[in-house]
Amino acid sequence: MNPIVENERIKRSRRNHASSAELLIQAGGYVSPNPYLWEDALISVVLKKPILLKGPSGSGKTRLAQSISHYFEQPMQSINCSVDLDAESLLGFKTIISNHGETVIEFVEGPVVQAMKKGHILYIDEINMARPETLPILHSVLDHRRMLTNPFTGEVIYAHEDFTVISAINEGYVGTSPMNEALKNRFVSFTVPYLSGNQLREVIEGIYPDTSKEKVETFLHISHDLKQQVMNGLLSDEAASVRSLLDAMGLAAHIPVKRAIQYAIAEKLDDQIERRLVMELVDTWLK
Structure with a gap:
């Protein structure tokens, strides 16, 4: 060239x-x-x-x-x-x-x-x-x-x-x-690190523009907590996958958020303790 x-x-x-x-x-x-x-x-x-x-x-x-x-x-x-x-x-x-x-x-x-x-x-x-x-x-x-x-x-x-x-x-x-x-x-x-903060918000709002701000904030909080537990060594990397998070958001347009995260994130993990930890983190934001 x-x-x-x-x-x-x-x-x-x-x-x-x-x-x-x-x-x-x-x-x-x-x-x-x-x-x-x-x-x-x-x-x-x-x-x-x-x-x-x-x-x-x-x-x-x-x-x-x-x-x-x-x-x-x-x-x-x-x-x-x-x-x-x-x-x-x-x-x-x-x-x-x-x-x-x-x-x-x-x-x-x-x-x-x-x-x-x-x-x-x-x-x-x-x-x-x-x-x-x-x-x-x-x-x-x-x-x-x-x-x-x-x-x-x-x-x-x-x-x-x-x-x-x-x-x-x-x-x-x-x-x-x-x-x-x-x-x-x-x-x-x-x-190539995981997206977080404003970049992740930008992606979510770009792919799912009709999602309520409240639901976007909930997913951002959950994503942050999952990444923190990955850094602490309590969860596998897959738990913080942006791809899985976006899959969960797509499901959450039609079913409750908790079930969406269970199917798209928690059930992908092999360890039962890790699956339970993911759902406990979700519960803290879905009161």
């Missing part, structure tokens, strides 16, 4: 920052928890730096990636990592097809190859859930080379100039493993 164009994209991200939250709420997108996270992420994309988003489940990592895709009008290819992820899941696979009466072998391109060729965003979710031996195939994609030799076809693929990689991890979760240094060093890392 021409350096002048890069500078213009950076200026655009700064110029639009003040109004980006409102636009993204309207699109069902991400709202930055501080004045610089959104802008810095955009600048990193413009500078072709692979991004690593770190934060608890429900903090908005996927929504942030979707909002970057929306902002740049750039399609996104997604990979959901697990222990079953292999090279074929990343790069594609060979299959047999019939073409004009002849049987031929065709290669079906995977998300990495498609994103590189088309200049899409490649979103790798829960990258630390993948087996460590699977990911080195991406090293040349993530560093300055931005290229890949497809082991299934022998094709050498050079990334489109707009190609971007965004990855996300939930640190310390069951089933995850620490990223090796060779992989981690290819990213710039951003911590």
